[in-house]
Amino acid sequence: KAGVTQTPRYLIKTRGQQVTLSCSPISGHRSVSWYQQTPGQGLQFLFEYFSETQRNKGNFPGRFSGRQFSNSRSEMNVSTLELGDSALYLCASSEGDQNTIYFGEGSWLTVV
Amino acid sequence: QKEVEQNSGPLSVPEGAIASLNCTYSDRGSQSFFWYRQYSGKSPELIMSIYSNGDKEDGRFTAQLNKASQYVSLLIRDSQPSDSATYLCAVSTGGGNKLTFGTGTQLKVEL
Numbered sequence: 001k002a003g004v005t006q007t008p009r010y011l012i013k014t015r016g017q018q019v020t021l022s023c024s025p026i027s028g029h030r031s032v033s034w035y036q037q038t039p040g041q042g043l044q045f046l047f048e049y050f051s052e053t054q055r056n057k058g059n060f061p062g063r064f065s066g067r068q069f070s071n072s073r074s075e076m077n078v079s080t081l082e083l084g085d086s087a088l089y090l091c092a093s094s095e096g097d098q099n100t101i102y103f104g105e106g107s108w109l110t111v112v
Numbered sequence: 113q114k115e116v117e118q119n120s121g122p123l124s125v126p127e128g129a130i131a132s133l134n135c136t137y138s139d140r141g142s143q144s145f146f147w148y149r150q151y152s153g154k155s156p157e158l159i160m161s162i163y164s165n166g167d168k169e170d171g172r173f174t175a176q177l178n179k180a181s182q183y184v185s186l187l188i189r190d191s192q193p194s195d196s197a198t199y200l201c202a203v204s205t206g207g208g209n210k211l212t213f214g215t216g217t218q219l220k221v222e223l
Binding site for chain 2: 031033035042043044045048050055056058088090092094097099100101102103104105106
């Protein structure tokens with residue numbers, strides 16, 4: 001089985017711009033969650049989608065949003081980028097509820 | 113108080129020794145517990161999951177859970193230099209797949 005696939009892997013954006021990150025979960029997995037990892041804050045939960053519905057949400061501002069499509073693929077969007085949004089963004093997928101989550105390789109975002 | 117706490121390390125052990133990594137959590141309702149390994153510049157990789165009190169062994173790895181003490185640990189036997197990485201403890205609470213992570217313990221296995 002192919003793992004969780006994230007695109008793009010690396011990107012550089014300017015403050016004020018917006019960015020969209022994409023995630024394809026493991027085949028058969030219906031839950032997709034997103035995490036932000038920074039040296040200062042560690043791994044922090046952004047949100048989780050299950051069957052196209054947001055099921056959980058972390059403590060991030062409304063600039064961070066996401067969605068899930070009928071094929072379970074997911075995207076997250078960050079608008080009005082700030083320097084502090086520079087981070088590794090990780091997507092993880094899981095079969096269902098309270099299951100093990102598996103991470104993709106991540107998208108490295110640098111905001112300049 | 114942080115929800116999931118780990119000693120940041122670094123924890124240095126000689127090759128062949130047992131490495132002991134510890135984690136405490138604050139939410140008594142936590143149901144599922146995970147250990148992930150993360151190499152520098154890479155994404156977290158699942159090592160172990162544990163759901164009930166006691167020990168769970170998988171190869172050189174043993175996870176231990178004590179819900180009464182709100183404590184979960186990971187033992188790595190016969191530590192190898194390739195085990196040098198940051199180990200993240202994660203706890204699942206409530207519904208869905210939201211995990212709360214500790215800040216990780218850096219393990220260094222020295223030759």
